[in-house]
Amino acid sequence: MPFSGVIVVSIALGAPGWSDLTSHDVEAAREFYTGLFGWRWVQRCEYNIAFRDDTPVAGLMKPESDDIPTAWTLYLECGSTRRATERIRALGGKVIIPPTDTPGHEMFMIAEDPGGAVVGLWEAPDNAVFGWGRAGALCWAELHTRDGAATDPFYAELLAYRQEQIGEKGGAFDYTVWYVGDQPTLGRFESGLSLPEGVPPHWQLYFQVNPDHDADAAVAKAQSLGGEVLREPSDSPHGRTAVLRDVVGATFTVIDTARRTGE
Secondary structure, three states, rough: OOOOOOEEEEEOOOOOEEEEEEEOOHHHHHHHHHHOOOOOOEEEEOEEEEEEEEEEEEEOOOOOOOOOOOOEEEEEEOHHHHHHHHHHHHHOOOEEEEEEHHHHHEEEEEEEEEOOEEEEEEEOOOEEEEEEOOOOOOOEEEEOOOHHHHHHHHHHHOOOOEEEEEEOOOOOOOEEEEEEEEEEEEEEEEEEOOOOOOOOOOOEEEEEOOOOOHHHHHHHHHHHHOOOEEEEEEEEOOOOEEEEEOOOEEEEEEEEOOOOOOO
């Protein structure tokens, strides 16, 4: 889970272009993430946009039906959602929500990859800004799948990633790092041996802790706000991480990239 430490402007093909949370309890979610990351909120129609230091970092909305789960969704810049629709079907994926306009002049769509994970595709205008790789914002995202052999070529063909294999294919640690240009931007972990039965393939989102918090302090803060710890803080070469569940039931990871071990 490398960390590039940049803000994306005029978002590159394949880079994260947005992320949002669906929840039936918008007020509880707003209060939780304001307390944890210091987000400031602006409401546009029925959509809530979170800002950190005047930069948009995430969205929040109520689902349109009870069938839509409470969860974070990652959106990847695709250049053209209409072209992506054709490519997704040709590459073995499914279109769940077809290309849709937003009030901010973006377009988005929701798809399912061949491994069954849900992902958003984003078509942003040239002047788009998305807070990425900074305190209180998304800084890494990782696909947890049971079928790396199907998902790697799907995303590589769709979004032109260069993918670097780490660990043995099909082994206990089967991981690929996906590059946008020369920047390591996303990861894919084949978790068939560790993903519990009943947990679907999914994108795990990593948020950088605030400068005045380390990962342990962020976990304590999340707990004080009503969140739960799913995996206690642990060290890695990329930072100290912990997996949390927020007050509305969505899971995410916090990471302190300033604290790295074993590099």
